[in-house]
Amino acid sequence: MDRCLLLCSPHVALFPHCWNTTVYYGRIVHSKSLSQLEILPKAALGVDTDGTIRFLDGEVDSAEAAQKKYSAQGFENATVVVLGKLQFLFPGLIDCHFHAPQWPNNALGMEWPLREWVVHMTDPIEASYADTAKAERVYSALVPKLLENGTTTAAYNSTIHVPATKVLMDACLRHGQRALVGKLCINHRVTAGNGEGSVEEGLKHSREVVEYARRIDPEGKLVRGCVQPRGATYVVPEYLKGLGELSQNKGGDVIPVQLHMSEALPDVEYMKKMYPDAPCYASVYDAVGLMHSQTVVAHAIHLTPLDMSILQRRGAGVAHNPTSNTCLTDGECMVRELLERGIKVGLGTDCSAGYSPSILEGMRQASNVSRHRVMHTGDDKLKLALEEVVWLGTMGGAGVVGLERKVGNFEPGKEFDALVVDVGLDDNVNVEGWEEDGRALVAKWVFLGDDRSIRKVFVRGRLVAGKDLKEQSYLAAQKN
Secondary structure, three states, rough: OOHHHHHHHOOOOOOOOOOOOOEEEEEEEEOOOOOOOOEEEEEEEEOOOOEEEEEEEEOOOOOHHHHOHHHHHOOOEEEEEEOOOOEEEEOOOOEEEEHHHHHHHHOOOOOHHHHHHHHHHHHHHHHHHHHHHHHHHHHHHOOOOOOOOOEEEEEEEEEEEEEEHHHHHHHHHHHHEEEEEEEEEEEOOOOOOOOOOHHHHHHHHHHHHHHHHHHOOOOOOOOEEEEOOEEEOOOOHHHHHHHHHHHHHHHHHOOOOEEEEEOHHHHHHHHHOOOOOOHHHHHHHHOOOOOEEEEEEEEEOOHHHHHHHHHHHHOOEEEOHHHHHOOOOOOOHHHHHHOOOOOOOEEEOOOOOOOOOOOOHHHHHHHHHHHHEEEEEEEEOOOOOOOHHHHHHHHHHHOOOOOOOOOOOOOHHHHHHHHEEEEOOOOOOOOOOOOHHHHHHHHHHHHHHHHHEEEEEEEEEEEOOOOOHHHHHHHHHHOO
């Protein structure tokens, strides 16, 4: 049953194609819309040799019936994977905002507000990645750990260092994780030596990492480069303008952008001092061409109506980071208002300000933050439902990072980024009495699960991580 899956190495760039199609049969869960979580108790899903989903069928009564029904599409002799009674397929999780170099700082420094946290925690550790060997050590452990937690796609912030940023890109490609990666740009309010030289040098280095991503993954199947100012208050106006021009790509396809905006009130006040003529924070980015449909806006907490209007008009997406926003007491993102305006919203862990690398934890904290907003306002409509937090962690995130046509759910034609979740293992999930209730199993996993519940992790149809793969690797090592 696992011949194709096991022999596709998780450490070969872009992974050679498996030689057989695969039919998965059992409970399949994914978001159809913000309010509709589809749970098919007995369904078949077909994946071709390129890792593309060819069918999702809830009307067949067995995998063998699906093989026969879709024989004309090459599934007659497909490998069959039958899920257990307490297992289900779930889309890969998408982390829209993760500071890769801060990984060793997780759970530290939460006693400080944002600016002090940057000075005492962020700048010192990020400056240390001038040592490329450190980048090799940290990133070679980080990427597989996120995959084990079900994060099949991550939007990473790197550091100002080109070699270290390339190491991160290489690690994502090597381990099979989708990634959006940029060199961080900082030349204002610099501490701990964590700043760049001239604007010209910074722009040159940003172009270099974007071109490097294209060189190692020409079609952008896994790794894409991006333009990445830390924020409008961390680069001088000339640098911000140059990054906007770089993103606009001389009128070609825009280069994706990751940036911070309206994370904390002191940051908003500092922006007003730097840009006294700007009507709002988003307008600063918009004026230089950094606000568009491929822009990931981290945080976006303290927004004005004009900020929201610009986000909506330009099609930019918001990475909601509920854990870090709570830990640093920055504020509460207005998720409901953003969604009602049609603004794309996904979830980020924002490690290390966010203590957990798990998007499952991000879902839980997004739920909690929405409930705190209800308590503050008395407006019950601000509360996020299970269906909505699942959407934010999957399809919502796919939209924010510009991959909604490729991943996020199991629509035919998309690529198979998926988790095999097992809620019958020795972990925190207790399903006693709820074994036949699909929604209850999903809710229990979302609010109680962790990496122990994730048996397999697939990216583009290839097995790249999960409890089963880890155990197989351990057994193989023991034999040798």
